[in-house]
Amino acid sequence: xxxxxGLGKTFKSGxxxxxxxxxxxxxxxxxxxxxxxxxxxxxxxxxxTTLLTPTSGSATVAGHDLLTDPRAIRRRVGYVSQHxxxxxxxxxxxxxxxxxxxxxxxxxAARARVAEVLxxxxxxxxxxxxxxxxSGGQQRRFDIAFGLVHDPVLLFLDExxxxxDPQSRANLWSHVRALREGGTTVFLTTHYLDEADALxxxxxxxxxxxxxAEGTPSQLKSGGRxxxxxxxxxxxxxxxxxxxx
Amino acid sequence: xxxxxxxxxxxxxxxxxxxxxxxxxxxxVAAVQPLFFLVLFGPIFATFGDWxxxxxxxxxxxxxxxxxxAGFGIVFDWRSGVLERQRVTPASRLAxxxxxxxxxxxxxxxxxxxxxxxxxxLGLRAPLAGVLAAMVLVVVLGVSLAALSYAAALTLDExxxxxxxxxxxxxxxxxxxxxxxxxxxxxxxxxxxxxxxxRHVLEAMRELFAGHYWNATVATGLAVVVVFTAVSLVIxxxxxxxxxx
Numbered sequence: 001x002x003x004x005x006g007l008g009k010t011f012k013s014g015x016x017x018x019x020x021x022x023x024x025x026x027x028x029x030x031x032x033x034x035x036x037x038x039x040x041x042x043x044x045x046x047x048x049t050t051l052l053t054p055t056s057g058s059a060t061v062a063g064h065d066l067l068t069d070p071r072a073i074r075r076r077v078g079y080v081s082q083h084x085x086x087x088x089x090x091x092x093x094x095x096x097x098x099x100x101x102x103x104x105x106x107x108x109a110a111r112a113r114v115a116e117v118l119x120x121x122x123x124x125x126x127x128x129x130x131x132x133x134x135s136g137g138q139q140r141r142f143d144i145a146f147g148l149v150h151d152p153v154l155l156f157l158d159e160x161x162x163x164x165d166p167q168s169r170a171n172l173w174s175h176v177r178a179l180r181e182g183g184t185t186v187f188l189t190t191h192y193l194d195e196a197d198a199l200x201x202x203x204x205x206x207x208x209x210x211x212x213a214e215g216t217p218s219q220l221k222s223g224g225r226x227x228x229x230x231x232x233x234x235x236x237x238x239x240x241x242x243x244x245x
Numbered sequence: 246x247x248x249x250x251x252x253x254x255x256x257x258x259x260x261x262x263x264x265x266x267x268x269x270x271x272x273x274v275a276a277v278q279p280l281f282f283l284v285l286f287g288p289i290f291a292t293f294g295d296w297x298x299x300x301x302x303x304x305x306x307x308x309x310x311x312x313x314x315a316g317f318g319i320v321f322d323w324r325s326g327v328l329e330r331q332r333v334t335p336a337s338r339l340a341x342x343x344x345x346x347x348x349x350x351x352x353x354x355x356x357x358x359x360x361x362x363x364x365x366x367l368g369l370r371a372p373l374a375g376v377l378a379a380m381v382l383v384v385v386l387g388v389s390l391a392a393l394s395y396a397a398a399l400t401l402d403e404x405x406x407x408x409x410x411x412x413x414x415x416x417x418x419x420x421x422x423x424x425x426x427x428x429x430x431x432x433x434x435x436x437x438x439x440x441x442x443x444r445h446v447l448e449a450m451r452e453l454f455a456g457h458y459w460n461a462t463v464a465t466g467l468a469v470v471v472v473f474t475a476v477s478l479v480i481x482x483x484x485x486x487x488x489x490x
Contacts, residue, residue, distance in 0.1 A: 049333050050333065051329065051332060051333060071335050072335075074333055074334060074335040075335045077333075078333075079330075079333045081326055081329055081330070083326050084326050084330075085325065085326035085327050085329060085330025085331075086325065086326070086327075087322070087325055087327050088325055089264070089268075090264050094260070094263070095327070098256060098257070098260045099330065099331070099334065101256050102253060102256065102257075102331060102334040102335070102336040103334055103335065103336075104249070104335070131325075146330055150334075
């Protein structure tokens with residue numbers, strides 16, 4: 001579903017955000033992409049979703065070459081950015097319908113698809129609510145609805161639960177798990193080790209722009225250490241530096 | 246442009262226009278300043294000039310304040326993540342720009358109709374055919390100004406955009422001869438104003454308002470606005486294609 005070889009990005013400013021990442025994600029997996037702040041998580045994800053052009057390496061995403069056929073990739077993958085993409089002032093359902101139509105769906109099909117995705121994410125009835133009037137959890141589920149409305153085979157979620165209360169997080173987790181049951185492959189970044197532990201089949205840890213470790217949560221926890229300890233051992237840093245030790 | 250891109254342009258135009266028409270106050274805001282000029286300055290101007298000279302000037306002023314400041318909208322879409330969300334769809338990036346720009350031109354036409362209607366009430370006696378012909382210039386002008394405004398908004402620091410643009414509008418307005426015809430200006434200022442595309446468009450509109458449908462001034466104005474629009478669209482499209490836009 002996703003394979004990269006030495007994927008790297010050096011910005012024009014000279015900053016080497018990603019030095020060379022090798023990734024492999026199988027169909028139907030939920031893979032967590034972890035790393036300290038500034039490790040290159042978001043830059044990698046923005047390359048994989050065609051928003052940034054890599055400066056080195058190669059990748060195949062959803063069966064298409066990242067460098068030669070980005071538009072075919074866009075058709076088949078969904079991306080939910082860290083900050084979402086809801087318009088604060090216009091009805092969320094209208095935005096979603098336009099979004100579906102930009103993927104080529106005719107209006108009636110787009111409407112049907114929007115209704116289906118909203119029902120799946122328990123958002124039915126909120127179509128005419130502007131983004132700013134939705135709760136944090138509802139906003140995040142709408143963001144995910146944008147990523148799902150064209151039925152992608154691979155969904156990228158950048159920090160899907162940051163800023164949500166524990167209840168909304170648990171609710172979102174159940175929706176992500178349900179995606180896998182529907183056959184969608186999920187690649188997500190997270191700041192929460194408990195989230196990676198609970199949700200992911202496999203975890204890839206990135207540090208200083210390269211993959212530092214990868215494995216199933218239980219492999220990483222081998223030797224009786226917690227995932228936090230494992231992370232600290234691998235990167236020398238705590239995942240959430242903003243939290244005092 | 247491909248058939249898909251034309252469809253996407255229409256979808257974005259339709260969606261953004263629906264939002265603009267819903268926010269009626271927003272529609273009026275840009276028209277308020279030219280209306281003040283019409284009511285509080287027009288009667289003075291009318292003591293030595295005629296309304297057919299003044300009103301096209303106020304239309305150019307309106308264009309600069311309305312379509313010229315359209316970039317505020319794209320800053321809004323950029324900040325809320327709407328632009329990035331649409332950029333991960335397979336939709337043509339040119340269509341994402343054009344749909345918005347056409348909405349700004351359409352908005353400008355509605356505002357111009359309001360302004361001209363008010364001017365008729367005060368004493369404007371331009372022939373309808375002339376006003377309609379001038380409207381064509383207004384649409385093209387709206388497209389070019391909005392495209393340039395987007396390019397500026399996505400290039401400048403977001404905190405600089407407002408002060409820079411609202412300031413830049415003033416010399417552009419004065420150099421077009423919007424308030425007093427440039428034929429009254431001293432030689433150096435007259436020469437300087439010839440560099441401004443707005444002066445040529447404005448003079449063409451004045452001819453049309455006077456009932457002169459085809460002469461060298463009209464032809465020059467039309468040629469200038471077409472070239473200016475082509476250049477503006479190329480600049481706007483380049484900025485929209487840029488990866489960090």
